[in-house]
Amino acid sequence: MRRRKRQTILIAVLFLFVPLTLLGIFTYYPIIRGVILSFCDYNMFTKKVSWVGLKNYEEIFRNKYFYEALINIFKYLVVVPFIQLTAILTAILVNQNLPGIKFFRTLFYIPVITGSVIVSMTWRWIYNVDGLLNNLLLSIGIIKEPVLWLTDERFALYSVMFVTFWRGIGYYMVIYLAGLQNIPSELYEAARIDGANGRQILTRITLPLLSPTMLFCFTISSLAALKVFEEVFLMTQGGSGTTTMMYLIYDYAFVRFKFGLSTATSVVFSGILIIFTIINFKFFGARGDKR
Amino acid sequence: MKPKKILRTVFTYTIMLILALFFTFPFIWVLSTSFKGPGENLFTWPPKLIPKHPTFENYIAVFNKVPMARYFLNTIIITSLGVIFQVVLSALAAYPLARLEWKGKDMIFKFILLPLLIPMEGALIVNFITILKMGLYDSYIAVVLPSSVSIFGIFLMRQHYLSVPAELEDAARIDGCNEFQVFWKITFPLVRPATAALAIFAFTAYWNSLLWPLIVLRTPTKYPIQVGLSQLSSTFEPNFRTASAAMIIAMTPILTFFYFTQRYFIEGYKGAIIE
Amino acid sequence: MKRGLLMIFVFIAVIGFCKTITLEFWTLSLSPTFDKYINEMIADFEKKNPDIKIKWLDVPYGSAVQKLTAAIAAGQGPDVVNLNTTWAVDFAVQGALLPIDNLIPQITAKQYWEKLWNATVVDKKAYAFPWYASIPVLIYNKDLFRKAGLDPNKPPKTWDEVLEYSRVFRSKLDIYGFEPNIIAIDELLLEGVPIVTADGKKAAFNTPDAVAKLEWFQKAYRENLMPRSLGGYGEGREFYQQGKIAMYPAGLTMLKHIEVNSPNIFKVTDVSAYPTGKAGIIKVSLMNLAIPVTCKYPKEAAKFAAHVTSAKWQIEFSKYATVLPSTVQGLESSEYFRQRVKAGDINAKAMYIASLSMKNAVDLNAPAIIGVPASKLPDVRKVIQDYWMKAIKGELTAKEALSMAEKEVNEILSK
Numbered sequence: 001m002r003r004r005k006r007q008t009i010l011i012a013v014l015f016l017f018v019p020l021t022l023l024g025i026f027t028y029y030p031i032i033r034g035v036i037l038s039f040c041d042y043n044m045f046t047k048k049v050s051w052v053g054l055k056n057y058e059e060i061f062r063n064k065y066f067y068e069a070l071i072n073i074f075k076y077l078v079v080v081p082f083i084q085l086t087a088i089l090t091a092i093l094v095n096q097n098l099p100g101i102k103f104f105r106t107l108f109y110i111p112v113i114t115g116s117v118i119v120s121m122t123w124r125w126i127y128n129v130d131g132l133l134n135n136l137l138l139s140i141g142i143i144k145e146p147v148l149w150l151t152d153e154r155f156a157l158y159s160v161m162f163v164t165f166w167r168g169i170g171y172y173m174v175i176y177l178a179g180l181q182n183i184p185s186e187l188y189e190a191a192r193i194d195g196a197n198g199r200q201i202l203t204r205i206t207l208p209l210l211s212p213t214m215l216f217c218f219t220i221s222s223l224a225a226l227k228v229f230e231e232v233f234l235m236t237q238g239g240s241g242t243t244t245m246m247y248l249i250y251d252y253a254f255v256r257f258k259f260g261l262s263t264a265t266s267v268v269f270s271g272i273l274i275i276f277t278i279i280n281f282k283f284f285g286a287r288g289d290k291r
Numbered sequence: 292m293k294p295k296k297i298l299r300t301v302f303t304y305t306i307m308l309i310l311a312l313f314f315t316f317p318f319i320w321v322l323s324t325s326f327k328g329p330g331e332n333l334f335t336w337p338p339k340l341i342p343k344h345p346t347f348e349n350y351i352a353v354f355n356k357v358p359m360a361r362y363f364l365n366t367i368i369i370t371s372l373g374v375i376f377q378v379v380l381s382a383l384a385a386y387p388l389a390r391l392e393w394k395g396k397d398m399i400f401k402f403i404l405l406p407l408l409i410p411m412e413g414a415l416i417v418n419f420i421t422i423l424k425m426g427l428y429d430s431y432i433a434v435v436l437p438s439s440v441s442i443f444g445i446f447l448m449r450q451h452y453l454s455v456p457a458e459l460e461d462a463a464r465i466d467g468c469n470e471f472q473v474f475w476k477i478t479f480p481l482v483r484p485a486t487a488a489l490a491i492f493a494f495t496a497y498w499n500s501l502l503w504p505l506i507v508l509r510t511p512t513k514y515p516i517q518v519g520l521s522q523l524s525s526t527f528e529p530n531f532r533t534a535s536a537a538m539i540i541a542m543t544p545i546l547t548f549f550y551f552t553q554r555y556f557i558e559g560y561k562g563a564i565i566e
Numbered sequence: 567m568k569r570g571l572l573m574i575f576v577f578i579a580v581i582g583f584c585k586t587i588t589l590e591f592w593t594l595s596l597s598p599t600f601d602k603y604i605n606e607m608i609a610d611f612e613k614k615n616p617d618i619k620i621k622w623l624d625v626p627y628g629s630a631v632q633k634l635t636a637a638i639a640a641g642q643g644p645d646v647v648n649l650n651t652t653w654a655v656d657f658a659v660q661g662a663l664l665p666i667d668n669l670i671p672q673i674t675a676k677q678y679w680e681k682l683w684n685a686t687v688v689d690k691k692a693y694a695f696p697w698y699a700s701i702p703v704l705i706y707n708k709d710l711f712r713k714a715g716l717d718p719n720k721p722p723k724t725w726d727e728v729l730e731y732s733r734v735f736r737s738k739l740d741i742y743g744f745e746p747n748i749i750a751i752d753e754l755l756l757e758g759v760p761i762v763t764a765d766g767k768k769a770a771f772n773t774p775d776a777v778a779k780l781e782w783f784q785k786a787y788r789e790n791l792m793p794r795s796l797g798g799y800g801e802g803r804e805f806y807q808q809g810k811i812a813m814y815p816a817g818l819t820m821l822k823h824i825e826v827n828s829p830n831i832f833k834v835t836d837v838s839a840y841p842t843g844k845a846g847i848i849k850v851s852l853m854n855l856a857i858p859v860t861c862k863y864p865k866e867a868a869k870f871a872a873h874v875t876s877a878k879w880q881i882e883f884s885k886y887a888t889v890l891p892s893t894v895q896g897l898e899s900s901e902y903f904r905q906r907v908k909a910g911d912i913n914a915k916a917m918y919i920a921s922l923s924m925k926n927a928v929d930l931n932a933p934a935i936i937g938v939p940a941s942k943l944p945d946v947r948k949v950i951q952d953y954w955m956k957a958i959k960g961e962l963t964a965k966e967a968l969s970m971a972e973k974e975v976n977e978i979l980s981k
Contacts (some may be wrong), residue, residue, distance in 0.1 A: 008468035013385035019384040019440045023420060026437035027406045028413035037413070044416065044639040045662035046861060065948075091400070093306065102553045106546050107311045110318050112547050113495055117524070124801070125338070129794055130810075134299035148794055151959065170314065174491060177448070177556050178484035181453040201324060212450040220443065227410060239796075239955060246410060253412040254631050256944055257660045266411050273408040332828040334807035357598055419636040429641070504634045505629050511597075521626040527597035527887055529823040 038264035041124075044257065056264035066265075069245045070272075072157060072232075076244075077224040079161040079168075084217055086165070087172035092206065093182050094173070105177070109170040120234040123163050124150070156240040159230050167231070168224075172217050179213030180206070219280050226273060243268050318542075325349050325535035331530050349536035353523065354435075356533065359540065362519040365431075367544075368500060369515055372435045372499035372534070381444030382482075386474055388445070389452035400449065400528050407442050412426075419506055433507040435497070444489045451485035452478060487555035494510060494548050516541050571731040587863050588619045589645040589870055590627055592634070594853070596648075603886050607777040611873045617865055634858075638662050643860035649694065654686045654854045654932045659933075659940040660691040664857045665691035669868035677877060682892045685852055686928035694854035694876045695868075696884055696892035696975040700817040701850050701920040701927060704842045705824070709834040713739040721787070721813075725782065728813065728841060731953075732791035735812045743791045744813040745802030746783075748975035750954035751947055752930045758845035761946070762937045769975040771950070772968045775844060780957050780964035787958050796955070809832050815840055817851055818888045818920055821913050836950070837916040839923065850927035852892065888913050892920050897921045942978055949974045 038057070041050045059064055094130050111119070126132045127149035134146040149159040183206065191201050207214070229246035236242045247268065252262035319340065324333055326345040353359050387393065388400045418437045427433040455478050463477045479486075501517035508514060521543055524534040591749070592661040596604060608620045623635055631653060638657075639641045647835020649657065657663050657931045667675070675683060678696045686694035708718035716733050722728045757779045760770045786792045792811075795801060803870050805812040814820070825832040840848060854873040857864055873879065880891030881900050890896065897917060906914035908957050928935060937973060950971050957967035 004464075008391045008393055010389075011398075011470055011474065012391060015383040017446070019380045020399075020403075021533050022436070023403065023442075024381070025404070026418050027440070027442075028412075031409050032407060033417055034409075034413055036412045042326045043660060044635060045660050047659075051374045065520050070449040075356055085518060090310070093303065096303070098300065098303065102550055103439075104311060105553060106550045108314050109491075109549055110542075110546070113499065113542055114321075115520075116319050118317050118321055118538065121804075122320060124795075124797070127795075151794065151796055165531070166478050171492075174488050177489040181484040181556060201327070209454075212453055216340070216447060216450045220446075223407060237798075239952075247413050249410060251944075254635065255656075256941075257656065259413050259636075262412055266409060270409040274405075277404075277408060279341070330829055332807065332830050334804055334828055336808035336810065415632060417638045418638050420640045422642050423642065501626070502629050502632060505626065506633050508640075509623065518626060521595070521628065522598060522624075524817050525599075525627060527596065527599045529824070530826045532827075543943075565631065 022188075034263035035267055037260055040260050042259050044259060045205055052260070056260045057268070059261060060268060062266050063248075065243050065248065068241060069243045072242060073226045073228065073244050075157055076161060076228050077222060078158075080164050080218065080221045080225050082213070083165050083168040083172060083221055087169050087217070088176050088207075088210065088214075091176035091180055092174045095177060105173070108173055109136055109166045112170045114167075116230055116234050117164065119167065119231075123166075123235065127159055146245050150236055150260055151240050153241045156236050157232070157242050158241065160235050163235065164225075164228065164231050168221070172221065176210065176213060179210050183209045212215075215281070219277060222276065222280060223273065224275065297494045321535045321538050324532055326538050327532055329532070330352055333417045338405070350540065351531040352530075352536045353518050353519075353540060357519045357522050357537075358512070359516075359519055359537070362514060363514040365513050365518040368431050369434050369504065370497040372431060373439070373520065374490055374493040376435055376439035377441045377444055378486060381448050381489060382479065382486060384440070385445045385448035385452055386478065389449040390455075390474075390478060391470070403442055403445055407446075415503070415506065422507055427514065428507065429509045431513070431519070434500070434504045438496075441489070447489060448482060448485055451482040455481050477478070484557070486532075487552045489547055491551040491552055495545055498545050573754050578899060586617050586619050587866055588621055589863065589867055590621045590631075591870065592632060592644040593622070593624050593648040593746070594630055594650075595624065595627040599624055600883075600886055603883060607882075608669040608881050610879075611870060614873075615866075615869065616869070618896060620870065631824050632659045635662075636857050636858055637826055641860055643858035645861040645863065646857060646871050648697065649854055649856050649930075650953065651685045651694075651852050651929045653852060654694045654856050655688060655931070655933055655940065657856065657858075658686065658688045662859055663693045664859055664861060664864055664870075665693055666693050666695065666857060666868055669857070669864055673689065674872050677894060678855070678875070678892050679924060679927065680892055681928050682850070682852055684746060684933040684934055685930075685968050686854055686856070687934055694739055694856040695871045696856050697853045698880060698887070698889040699850050699852045699892050699924075699927065700819050700889050701848055701923060702817050703817055703821075703916050703920055704840050705806065705814040705816060705821065705837055705916075706811070707812050707831065707834055707903075709807070710735070710739065710741070714812070716753060720879050723839070723841060725841045725843065728815075729782065729791065731813070732786065733789065736789065741809070741810075742793050742805065742811040743786075744798070744815060745793055745799075745805055746786075746956050747799040747802065748796065748955070748958070749930075750951045752849055753783075753843075754950075755928075755935065756843035756845055756847065756849065756931050758843070760937065761950075762975075765936050765939075766939060767979055769972040769979065771975075776968055777964045779843070780954065780967065781956075783958045784964060786961065788960065792881070794959075796958070818913075819892070821916055822888055825913070831910070835912065837912060837919060840927075846921045847892045847928045849930045850924075852929045884917065888917060890917060890924060896924060937980070942981075945978050946975050951977065959963050 003218060003219050038049060039053055043046075060165070087209065090097050090108065093103055094108070124131070129146045129148060133149065134143070137143045138146065149155050187205055191205055196204070228244055228245050229250065232242050232244055233247060245265070249265045252258045252265060320338060323340045323342060326347070326349070327333060328346045329341040331343050331345065332494070374415045384403070388396055388403070417480050422428060422433045427436070433561070459477055459481070461475050499517060500515065501521070505514045505518065519536050520534070522528065523530075523537045572736050576883075591608075592602065603624060610623060612620060612946065616660050634643065634657070636649060654663070662934060669693060675692070682696040682699065683692060685696065704721055710890060711718040715738060716734060722731050728744055731825040735741055735743045753774055754761060754771050759773050759776045759779075762768065762771045787794060793801065793805060797962055799820070802811060802814050802816060803820055804825055805811045807824060809831065821837070842848060855874060857867045857871065859893060861867050875892065877891060877893040877895040880893055881897060881903075883889065884891060884897055898921065903914060903917070905919050930936070933940050933943065936943065953962065953967040957964050962970070
């Protein structure tokens with residue numbers, strides 16, 4: 001027993017040493033520096049540093065775009081349950097051993113690797129005033145006048161969200177596919193013999209056993225939603241009220257060269273993300289950690 | 292029984308075809324553009340998907356205009372290094388965080404997750420200076436090292452290790468395996484689908500990386516494939532046909548890797564029982 | 567023995583004199599298109615300056631700021647770097663660039679258009695050599711003109727005429743007249759509206775001229791004369807090629823895009839002068855060469871920068887790219903160019919038209935032109951742009967938008 005305990009500690013140390021060291025150098029060190037810098041006025045080029053205490057934080061909270069960004073990213077969370085549900089169903093769909101299934105799975109992954117320029121260009125063709133979407137809706141009669149999907153403040157963010165949805169399904173499908181492999185097929189067979197229908201199998205067997213993966217995916221997906229930047233920018237150039245937190249952080253750093261403000265925004269944003277993740281874990285975690 | 296099965300299969304394929312169209316329409320447009328000749332208008336409305344006189348000349352042009360073969364080689368090196376680092380380090384690091392019982396396990400896991408919640412834009416510059424100090428400027432290793440530990444990867448692997456039935460491991464222990472053997476012979480093979488998923492994501496990320504390699508490399512002969520793409524699509528390089536061909540060339544390896552990695556998406560169970 | 571020592575002595579002396587300096591030169595997205603041109607220009611310089619070697623690195627435009635920032639911050643910056651005006655000014659304000667006034671003889675500075683030299687002057691110090699420039703022209707579709715009953719040889723000369731012509735396009739062909747790239751501060755300056763008072767302390771743009779210009783945009787939006795998606799020049803380029811807009815006011819470089827990607831549209835395309843506003847100036851997109859503070863050989867770097875931006879090499883560049891030299895001596899002195907215009911080359915015609923306006927060309931991103939202190943400029947810009955766009959979309963009246971913008975800008979300036 002003591003030998004096992006020793007082996008356990010040995011494994012823990014051995015397996016974690018290199019990763020933790022690398023994380024320390026390339027992830028934690030920049031973070032600590034960043035946090036310290038958030039209390040300073042720092043010029044990257046002249047290396048002049050001066051302590052300003054909470055001045056950066058005061059300035060961020062006075063920026064009206066800070067609040068707009070905050071609201072936008074929380075609105076963006078709406079996309080998460082849609083992506084997750086669709087990804088789960090898609091994963092189940094392609095988890096069958098049909099001929100050509102590998103080909104279809106590859107096709108579904110394509111949005112994930114399609115370049116941003118192409119994504120924004122082709123989706124604009126759909127969202128344009130005389131684009132596909134308006135033509136479709138007008139011809140069916142759902143709308144009477146073309147809708148400005150990308151410039152109308154009421155719709156802009158949601159239009160971009162749909163693109164995120166489109167891009168995310170292939171990605172999470174892969175993760176759920178991996179997760180589905182942990183469910184022994186014997187369980188399905190047994191359930192079918194017992195007369196269970198599709199929906200019962202889904203809710204009583206698949207979803208519960210997929211819990212650890214769901215915890216993972218909901219967490220990652222929510223964080224991605226809160227951290228959204230590129231997609232929104234490419235499609236609306238930040239106009240029509242679609243600014244986000246990551247954009248502010250980037251803008252402070254590489255457009256205005258105010259690294260103190262950038263890291264201060266990061267710190268405040270991190271606080272929000274941490275609280276959010278704790279809530280997420282409490283909601284899903286109980287099921288996820290069960291052996 | 293039989294007709295019901297046929298109906299179900301037809302239904303499945305129909306849905307998959309619709310989904311395929313939904314997901315690949317931009318890709319199809321790029322593909323068709325890459326085969327269009329110089330006389331053909333690219334931006335007609337509505338868009339024309341079938342080229343009038345399909346030609347391979349754009350693909351040839353890509354290799355003539357930029358050193359695409361060289362970029363390819365560089366990207367293969369960077370991506371291989373990156374995938375190996377990420378998969379190995381994540382698979383190893385996640386194991387003690389999931390399976391073994393030791394003090395501080397939960398705390399270290401939370402500690403590792405923390406940076407996911409702390410986005411720092413300036414990290415780019417700090418890491419560049421660190422790389423310089425390590426004497427790794429202008430090396431492939433420099434491209435891979437800072438991102439070699441994937442927190443996402445550790446998180447994913449841990450969730451999968453948690454799903455491995457304890458009975459299998461206990462059985463191995465009773466059979467006389469030490470802890471290392473339990474990991475290597477039982478647990479790790481069982482999470483192969485997760486390892487495969489991680490490999491796919493690592494491949495995608497490294498294959499498509501642009502900014503970090505640009506910052507940390509200074510010899511153009513070491514540049515990765517995305518630089519080639521941006522060289523074919525600038526203010527002075529407006530030919531969208533060559534740019535499209537380059538995009539297709541760049542996307543193909545990722546899709547090929549994806550296709551062939553899928554054989555690991557089988558119940559890990561079945562692989563392990565044989566051992 | 568004595569001979570041996572002498573030889574060693576000479577050898578050391580020669581080495582000492584022939585100490586070769588290597589300068590690193592970064593350009594933005596010019597490779598591989600202009601490899602031949604750049605290499606020729608470098609070879610010419612190296613021949614004239616045998617103890618200086620140039621190492622050329624081309625950087626993709628989209629990643630340039632981050633790469634340069636990281637490099638300078640780490641002490642590994644280039645010696646001469648190609649930047650647009652906005653970036654050059656931003657870096658200069660942060661103390662990342664060396665002032666160049668003392669690095670070159672007065673006469674060199676005078677070879678450029680004065681307004682362009684002043685584009686990168688911050689706190690009375692010059693920070694960059696003006697390099698190649700692009701000016702907007704009016705690109706239009708002769709075919710659509712004919713179809714709408716308009717004379718393709720009489721394109722609109724003023725913005726009011728643009729509006730009138732657009733109304734014809736809307737009523738006769740049911741297409742958009744044009745697609746502008748709306749940058750509020752630019753539009754104000756082009757109408758001669760100052761952004762701030764002379765002391766830079768208060769907003770000064772809420773004038774009747776500003777209201778008139780904003781209402782002009784509102785009309786264009788309301789009557790559907792320009793696309794309501796407001797996608798700017800990127801979308802305009804697409805729409806023009808799709809035949810959805812008749813007129814495309816855009817930079818010279820857009821012509822090549824149209825020529826290569828939509829040859830049929832290019833066949834019926836013609837160019838005319840970009841309509842000017844009340845101020846009679848025309849905006850220019852300027853590229854520059856700057857010297858980062860990390861440069862160890864500023865005088866040599868300046869020499870090279872002056873060489874690259876010399877009239878001779880800039881005119882040579884115009885043979886390969888639809889751009890204009892920033893030097894006073896321009897394309898009209900080039901026989902090659904005159905022949906191209908005679909031969910009916912549309913690109914050459916556009917460049918000719920554009921070069922006629924060079925003396926009125928102003929880079930509207932220059933801080934001296936806008937008058938707002940560099941640290942407050944991004945916020946001021948965003949506020950004015952937001953309210954401008956809201957008014958165009960009809961959410962506010964022109965007067966309301968300008969008043970609200972004025973109030974917020976005053977708040978920013980008073981901090």
